[in-house]
Amino acid sequence: MSVQQQAEEALRRARQDLPVAAQLLHTVADLLSDYQPEQPANTTAIGMAFTAAGADVLGQYPRAVREHALDRALAALPDEANLPVGITGGELALHLRKAAGSLT
Template identity: 85%
Template sequence: MGHRTQLSQEDEHLRRAREDLPVAAQLLYAVADLLSDYQPEQPANTTALGMAFTAAGAGVLAKYPRAVQDHALDRALAALPDEANLTAGITGGELALHLRKAAGSLT
């Protein structure tokens, strides 16, 4: 139980630190977390990426006004690696690393 509590505290600290980032960066980090949590070894594809964006968007974007949502989504999508990288067999974990790097560039 102690390990679980420590992990939860670390997750909470990370969540709070990310709240100060631009919304587009928050969204990319959330998508990266989903990809690395659920399919790190599986090849990434546009379907998985779309599902991750939908789930992350529901959690991250929902608390912002529509104009902020639209701007953040445009910035996040513009920072994605091109589709050629997805068809080259990149894994979810590898794509998550690219997304985290792109998120860092948006700050």
């Protein structure tokens, strides 16, 4: 196993212990920062990231858990008014990771 694979596995295991809502936000942040992080974030990219993250993270839980986690994740999102105009996907990912940290 390579060093990168070991690091990714350690990160995956560490995130398993987080609340489901925090796992969701971290996964959305990963997707935003992996796909053209230097481009301005837009609602389409954010929506697609949430859809993919929701399928990946929430799909394994019962409906009540999914709904509660999604509600908590959305409530923790930074207020649009506090984000700079033209924020990039990478910058938004940092804000999402900070919001995820508030859910632990």
